[in-house]
Amino acid sequence: MTSRAGPGPDGPDRPDRPGRPEAAPGPGEGRELEDDPEDLYENTPCGQLSTLPDGRIVRVNATLLDWLGYRSEELVGRRTFSDLLTVGGRIYHETHLAPLLRMQGRIGGIALEMKAADGSRLPVMVASTVRDGSEGRPPLVRTSVFEARDRRAYETELLRARREAERERERVQQLATTLQRSLLPPALPGIPGAELAAHYHTASADEVGGDFYDLFPVSGGRWGLFLGDVSGKGAEAAAVTSLARYSLRAASVSDPDPVRVLANLNTVLEHENHGADPRFCTVVHGLLTPGEHGCGLVLASGGHPPALLLRADGTAEYLHTPGGQLVGVLPNAHFTATTVRLAPGDTLLLYTDGLTEARTDRTGRRGKRYGEEALLDFAAGLAPTSAAGAVAAVGALLEDLGEGVDDDTAVLALGVPASRKDPDGPDGP
Amino acid sequence: MDIVRRNNVTVTGREDGPVVVLAHGFGCDQNMWRLVTPVLAGEFRVVLFDHVGSGDSDPSAWDEARYSSLEGYAQDVLEICRELDLRDVTFVGHSVSAMIGVLAAPREPERFAGLVLLAPSPSYIDDGEYRGGFSEADIEELLESLESNYLGWSSVMAPVIMGNPDRPELGEELTNSFCRTDPRMARVFARTTFLSDNREDLAGVTVPTLVVECAHDTLAPREVGAFVRDRIAGSTLVTLDAHGHCPQLSDPGPTAEAIASFARAR
Numbered sequence: 001m002t003s004r005a006g007p008g009p010d011g012p013d014r015p016d017r018p019g020r021p022e023a024a025p026g027p028g029e030g031r032e033l034e035d036d037p038e039d040l041y042e043n044t045p046c047g048q049l050s051t052l053p054d055g056r057i058v059r060v061n062a063t064l065l066d067w068l069g070y071r072s073e074e075l076v077g078r079r080t081f082s083d084l085l086t087v088g089g090r091i092y093h094e095t096h097l098a099p100l101l102r103m104q105g106r107i108g109g110i111a112l113e114m115k116a117a118d119g120s121r122l123p124v125m126v127a128s129t130v131r132d133g134s135e136g137r138p139p140l141v142r143t144s145v146f147e148a149r150d151r152r153a154y155e156t157e158l159l160r161a162r163r164e165a166e167r168e169r170e171r172v173q174q175l176a177t178t179l180q181r182s183l184l185p186p187a188l189p190g191i192p193g194a195e196l197a198a199h200y201h202t203a204s205a206d207e208v209g210g211d212f213y214d215l216f217p218v219s220g221g222r223w224g225l226f227l228g229d230v231s232g233k234g235a236e237a238a239a240v241t242s243l244a245r246y247s248l249r250a251a252s253v254s255d256p257d258p259v260r261v262l263a264n265l266n267t268v269l270e271h272e273n274h275g276a277d278p279r280f281c282t283v284v285h286g287l288l289t290p291g292e293h294g295c296g297l298v299l300a301s302g303g304h305p306p307a308l309l310l311r312a313d314g315t316a317e318y319l320h321t322p323g324g325q326l327v328g329v330l331p332n333a334h335f336t337a338t339t340v341r342l343a344p345g346d347t348l349l350l351y352t353d354g355l356t357e358a359r360t361d362r363t364g365r366r367g368k369r370y371g372e373e374a375l376l377d378f379a380a381g382l383a384p385t386s387a388a389g390a391v392a393a394v395g396a397l398l399e400d401l402g403e404g405v406d407d408d409t410a411v412l413a414l415g416v417p418a419s420r421k422d423p424d425g426p427d428g429p
Numbered sequence: 430m431d432i433v434r435r436n437n438v439t440v441t442g443r444e445d446g447p448v449v450v451l452a453h454g455f456g457c458d459q460n461m462w463r464l465v466t467p468v469l470a471g472e473f474r475v476v477l478f479d480h481v482g483s484g485d486s487d488p489s490a491w492d493e494a495r496y497s498s499l500e501g502y503a504q505d506v507l508e509i510c511r512e513l514d515l516r517d518v519t520f521v522g523h524s525v526s527a528m529i530g531v532l533a534a535p536r537e538p539e540r541f542a543g544l545v546l547l548a549p550s551p552s553y554i555d556d557g558e559y560r561g562g563f564s565e566a567d568i569e570e571l572l573e574s575l576e577s578n579y580l581g582w583s584s585v586m587a588p589v590i591m592g593n594p595d596r597p598e599l600g601e602e603l604t605n606s607f608c609r610t611d612p613r614m615a616r617v618f619a620r621t622t623f624l625s626d627n628r629e630d631l632a633g634v635t636v637p638t639l640v641v642e643c644a645h646d647t648l649a650p651r652e653v654g655a656f657v658r659d660r661i662a663g664s665t666l667v668t669l670d671a672h673g674h675c676p677q678l679s680d681p682g683p684t685a686e687a688i689a690s691f692a693r694a695r
Contacts, residue, residue, distance in 0.1 A: 053679070054645070054672035082647060087563065088570030091623075094648050095456030095524075102678040103460060112574070159576055232580040 015107040038348055047124070052138055055080030064145055069117035081143065086113045086121060097128075101141065106128045111148065111155070121154035173205045175193030180208050183241050184410075188215055191223055193290040194342075195417050197391035201398045201409040203354065209408025210237035210281070211352045212245050216252070221290070224252040224261070227350040227412045228283030228304065228327075243268065244327075248285060258300035259286040262327060262335045266302070269328030278329035284321075294344055294416050300337040302327040305353050305372065308379050310390060312345025312418060316379035318372070319348075345384050345418035351375075351394065354409030358401040370401065387415035430490070432512040436478040436505060437485040440513070442470035446658040447542070449473040449692050452506065454548075455522025456621040458484025461523065469689060473519075476633050478509055480526075482614035491614055499525070499625050505531035510540055519692040521545040523677065524648070525622040528630070535633040542695035543637040545688050548661035549657050549676050552626040559628070564651050568623045575612070575619055631660035638664035639691040641684070643671040 034040065041048060047064030051057050057075045065072060066083065075084075082090045089112045100107045108127040116122055123144040133139035180202065188196040198213060210230030218224045226248050230241045244265060251264040262285055269280060282304040289296040299307060299319060303326035306318040319340055325333040342348060358370045382393050390413045398405055430431060432438070439459065442449075449469055453461045459477040469475050479486040480502055495501035510518060511626045518541050522530035527549030534541045554568065638661045642654030651668075658666040667687050671680040 086570055086574075087567040088572070088574040088646055091563075091571045092574040093569070095454070098673050099461060099675045099678050101459050102675070103457075103463065 006083070006422065017081050021089045046147075047143075049081060049143045049145060050142065051081050051141045053141065055082055057081060058140065065146075066120055067147065068114060074117075081141075084114050086115055087400065091111050101128055101130060111152070114145070123148045125151070133309050145351045168351035169206070176206060176208045179235075179238050180246065181206075183212050183245060185214050185216075189217070189223075191215075191288070191290055191386055192294055193292075193416065194288070194389045197387040197413045197415075199391045199395045199398075199411045201354065201395070201405060201411075204233075204405055207233045208235065208238040208241075209233055209354075210241050211354065211408045212241050213350070213410050214245060214249065215412070215414075216249060218252050218256040218287070222256060223288040223290070224249070224256055224286070225288060225350075225412070225414070226283055226285040227352065228281050229352040229354075229409055229410070230281040231279055232277075233408075236277065237279065240269070240272070240281070243272065244281055244283070248283070256287050258287050258298050259335045259337050261285050262300050262324075263303045263333070266327045266330075266333045266335075270331055270333075273328055278328075280326050282353075283327055288414070294346070295342040295350065295414075296338050297342055297414075298337050300324065300335050302333065302335050305351065305356055308349040308351075308375070309342075310347040310349060310383035310385055312343060312384045314380075314383050316376060316383045318376065342414070342416045344416050347383070347387055347390050347415035348414055349379065349390050349394070350412045350414075352408070352410045354405055354407035355394065355398065355411070357407060358398075358409075359404040359406065360401065370404075384418070385415075386417070387413035390415070430486075432505075432508050435481060435490040436509055437487075438476065438478040438509055438513070440474065440476050441466060442475040443474050444474060445491050446473040447692055447695065448476060448518045449688065450476045450478075450506070450510070450515070450520045452478070452519050452520065452526035452529060453480065453483070454522075454526050455618055456524075460484070461675065462677055465677045465685045465688070468681065468685035472689060473692060476509070476513065476515065480618070481505060482611065482618050488611060488614075491611075493617055496614070497617055499529055499532055499621060499627065500613040502526075502529045502621075503536070506530070506533045507537055507540075509594045510537070516540060517542040517695065519543045519545060519688070519695055521547060521688055522549070523547040524674065525625075528625065531627060531630050531634055534636050538635055541636045543691060544634065545639045545641060545680055545691055546657060547641045547684070547688075548646055548649050548676065549640060550653045551594065551628045551631055551657060551660075553623045553648070554626070556626075559656070560650060560652050562648065562653070563623070565624075571623065572619055574618060575615055577608045587591045597678055601674050613614070628656075628660070631657060632662075634664075637695065639687065640664055640666045641676070641687050642666065642668050643673065644668055645672040647676040 038186065042062040044063060047067060048061040049057060049064060050059045055131060056077060057079055060072060060075050078355035082093045085093055092396055097107055097110060098214055106129040110126045112124055112126050114122045114124055125148045126143060128141050128143040131140045131142060131267050184200060188198060203209065210232060213227040214224060215225040228244060230237045247265045247268045251261045262283060267281065273279065284299060284301045284307055285303040285417060286297055286299045291311055299321060301324040303324055306320050308316060309319055310316045319338055321338050323336045327333065356372050356375055360370050361368045378385060378397065382390060394411050398409060451462045453459055456480045460476060466475055466477065481490045482496055520530045520541055522532065527546035528551060530544045532553065534544055550561060552559065553563045554565055555561050555563065640654055640658045642649060642651065654666055654668065658664050669676050669680055669683050673679050676684045
C-alpha cells in the first residue's frame, strides 16, 4: 500500500509527493537527484569558506553567510577568516591553527567562536585543508564550519564538572596531609647521647595511611618511643591511629614498661572493636635509658616486623621479640620484651611493613615482595652508619622501589654517635 | 637533571659554524623552525629545543612556580647554553621567546653574540599610551579558547600526552600533533606569555640586537616593533612583508636570510 486517502498515522497525505517514497534510488540515480554541485556547496548544512594564504576570504557559502548575517560582498576580498573570530580565538588562530596548517596541510576538530554581524557569538567546530597552488593558481585554504552550540554547552558543563572535581581532589589531599601531619610529631626531641631521624613515605596523596611513630620523655630521665601501623587506610584508620598514639603516651606516664604499655593499648583497642569494621594494629614500643657510654633499650612488640640493629662493627641483625601478638584482636594478648644495649656507633632502625611488603617485580600485580631478608642485606651494607644515614638510605631505597611501595611507610632510627668513643669525652680533661 | 632531555635539545648544521639557537614561542614547538633550519644548517650550528611544557620536553621537569614567570624559561636557556658549552651565540627568539632572550642575555652577556627578536612584543596589553593590541578581557578569552580546544582535541591528544613510545602507529594518525601540550601546562604558559610586561627589561639589553617584525601581524602591531627598537640601544628593525605572526613558516626564505645576515656579521 503506497498511498491512502485521508490522514493516516504519519500525518496528512501530501499529494505532490512522488510515488514510492520508501524505494531506494537505483544505481546512478542518486547523482541525478543530487545534480547541482553549486546548490550543494551553497546550501550544505555546514559553512564553507575559502581563503588565500594571507587569510583573505575568496569565497563563502550561503549557509555560513546566513549563520553570521553577512552578505557575500561584505566578506569576499575584504575580510580575513580571523577577522570573523573572537579576539581570543584570533590569538589562538595565530599561535596554533595557522602554524599547524602550514606544517601539516590540514587541521581538524578545532573549537572556535565566530562573531556574527550583530555581535552575537556562534560556537563552531572547524576543519581546514590546504589546496596546493598549481598552474599559476595560488594555494587556497578550504575551511568547513560546523555549528556546535549544543556541543559547546555540553563541553562547558563537562569542564565545569572537571574543575569542580579537581578542586575537590585538592581539598581531600589537603585534608589528608593535614590529618597525617597531626598523627606524627612535628619535630623529634633532642636526647643527650643519642641521635634521631625519621621519615614518612606517603603512598597515596588522597588517603591518610595508618602508620605512626613518636618519641617523648618519661620519668627518671628515660624516653618512651613507639612506631606502629593501624590496619586499613582513610579517616577510620586515622581515628584509630590517633587513639593508639594517645593511649601509648598516656600509659607511658604512669608505667613506662613496654609490655604493660602494649597491654593497655590492647585493652583500649579491643574495647573499641565491636563495630562491623574492627581495627587492630602492630606496634613496637621501647623504653630508652641514655647512659654515659651508650643507651639501654627495652623493646616490646605486638605483631610488628622485627627492629633492625646496625652495629658499629659493620654487622646487622634483627631484634626478634617472639610471641608478640597483634594489638586489639584478643582480650588478653601476649607481648614479650627484649633488652639490648646500644653502644657508640650502633643504630636501631624501626620501620613499618610498607617497606618489606613493597613489590619488586613491576610486571605482575602479585609480584615478589622486597622482604625481610633483602632488608637485612641492605642494612648490613649500611652498617656502621648513623641515624640520619640509615633514614636517608631507606628513603632512597623507597624512592627506588617507586610505585612498588603501595602502602605508607614510617621509618624511625635511633643511634648512639660514634664520636662518644672520643678520648676527650667524659674521661678527658 | 639532564638538560638535553628536559628541553629535547637537538643540534644540527655545520659543526664548526657559528652558533644559532632557535627558540619557539607559545603554541607549538621546535617544529616551527622546520622550514628555516635547512637554510641555516649549511652555514651555522643550529640548536633547537622545546620549552618545558611544550613539544617533547620532559613532562616530569614541569614546575608550575618556575614556569609561571619568563625568568624560569630564561634560566632554562642559560642552562642549555652552559650544558652544551655554547659561546658567541646568536639567540633567535620568536614571539614570547624574544622576551625570554631579552631576560637571558643580560645575565651572561659574554655568552651572546647577538639577539634576533622575531615578532616580539614586550607586553600584549594596552596600557595608557602603549598599544599592545589587547585588553585583559581579550586574554581571558584566549585562555577560554584554549580550554575548550583541549577538550575538543582530547581524543587526539590523550594518547600523545600519555606517551606511547611502544605504539609508533599512533604517530601517523595524530593530527595537530605539533602543538601538543598538556592543557595544564599550556594554561600556565599562556598566562605567562600574555600577561607578562617586559617593557622595562628592554633597556637592559647590551648585546647587538635585530628586531624582525611582520608587516601584517595581528598579535604584534607595527607600533610594538618600533617600540622595541627604540628601547634597545643600537638595535635595528627589519619589517618583513609577511601576514600573520609566524614568518618562519609563512615566509621562511626572507626570515632565514634576515637571521643569517645578522648572525654572519657577529
